Structure formats: structure tokens, C-alpha cells
Amino acid sequence: MFLLKSFTFNPLQENTYLLYNEEKLAILIDPGCSDETEQHKLLDFIQLHELNVQHLINTHAHIDHVMGCQWAFENFQTPLHLHQQEKEVLKMAPVSALMWGLQLNHYIGPVSELHPGDSIQSGKDTLDIIFLPGHSPGHVGFYCKEQQFIISGDVLFYESIGRTDLPGGNHQQLLNSIRQKLFSLPDETIVYSGHGPSTTIGHEKRHNPFLL
Numbered sequence: 001m002f003l004l005k006s007f008t009f010n011p012l013q014e015n016t017y018l019l020y021n022e023e024k025l026a027i028l029i030d031p032g033c034s035d036e037t038e039q040h041k042l043l044d045f046i047q048l049h050e051l052n053v054q055h056l057i058n059t060h061a062h063i064d065h066v067m068g069c070q071w072a073f074e075n076f077q078t079p080l081h082l083h084q085q086e087k088e089v090l091k092m093a094p095v096s097a098l099m100w101g102l103q104l105n106h107y108i109g110p111v112s113e114l115h116p117g118d119s120i121q122s123g124k125d126t127l128d129i130i131f132l133p134g135h136s137p138g139h140v141g142f143y144c145k146e147q148q149f150i151i152s153g154d155v156l157f158y159e160s161i162g163r164t165d166l167p168g169g170n171h172q173q174l175l176n177s178i179r180q181k182l183f184s185l186p187d188e189t190i191v192y193s194g195h196g197p198s199t200t201i202g203h204e205k206r207h208n209p210f211l212l
Helices: 036-048 069-076 084-091 093-100 171-184 201-207
Strands: 003-009 014-020 025-029 052-057 080-083 111-114 119-122 125-131 140-144 149-153 190-193
Touching: 003 036, 014 036, 014 190, 025 119, 052 069, 052 119, 069 080, 080 084, 084 093, 084 111, 125 171, 171 201
Parallel strands: 025 052, 052 080, 080 111, 149 190
Antiparallel strands: 003 014, 014 025, 119 125, 125 140, 140 149
8 A cells, every 4th residue: 555755855845756556666756856956855755664666756847856866866766757759858857957046966876668558566555646737748647546545647636727828838738637637537536746635536637716
């Protein structure tokens, strides 16, 4: 059974997630730690719980979600996993950092591809990969069917949706991803978003003003 720990990092207040289980196996998702203080906060938790970080996976490669990827690769020796359409977004991260006035330790390690329809195994626990383009061209979500939660990145937020004015964004595609993919999940599914508080599929169906 997955346990979840969230951290809010960097000036853009991005949510970094750590999933771990009783076997002390861990999955690090969207590491956004941008300085030594944030890096130590994440590392201290991992060391305190004696976790073995097996997987480094990202929903997408926007700057606020990849700030800690190089640090994570150097510390845990696991390559970054992305959808193949996010590789170009990752390449643009240094330019994006300059535009936002942010510091970036750019990721230069190996990149492995995530394939929608596949799953990520951590001991006895499983995450299914769901393709959710629109905010970013190769955006994916990570769904745990057994525990009914999804790490949704910047697709769906509490009573809001992801922006689509960045390169590769597509508003209609984003709406389709939410209505066709996310809203097909059970209403009680917990949504852990890339920013802000968690929500549920049922709540967003009933109350999200962008989707009514």
C-alpha cells in the first residue's frame, strides 16, 4: 500500500510527491526542489524513513517540475522518466528558467520514456500511466486504481484547470483529457495536483467552473 508525502517547493509553489510503501520502496514524482534547503528537506525525509528511491518520474517537464531532477538523479542514481513528447520541453527548460528569472540545475542525465497504458511497479504496488495532453504535449498522470488516487500534474486543480498558453499547450485538448480520461475515473478518486490542495473527481465534476 502506498503512503504519500507531499512537499511544496520553489517560487512557483509546485507540489512534489513521494510515494512509498512498507517495503521502503519509493517513487519520486516531479521533484521541484530548487535550493539546498528544499533538497535537504526532501532528503531528510527519505533518510529518516530509510527509503530506497527506485523511480524518478515526471508528469511533464515544465521548469517548476524539473528543478530537482538533476539533484535527484545524482543522489539516487535513477534516470528521469518522461513521455517522449516531453523531451523537447525538457530541452527548453534553461530558456524557460531565464524567462522566469529562476535558477536551474539543468537535467543532463539519461532519459527513459513513459508509455501510456503501461504501469510502474514498486514492490506490490502499481501506478498506471494515463496520457493527459493539453497543458503540455506529453503530459501524463499516475493512477493507483487499488487506492483510488491520481497524481495529475497540472491538468486538473481544485476548482480550476491547467493553463494552456505555454508552448505546446492546447485548451481543447486539455478539456478532452479531463472529460474523457479523468472524469471516467470513480468520483471518489483523490486528485493530487501539481499546485494547490488535493480534490476529488466527484467534486470537480460538480463544482469546477471551467468544466460545468
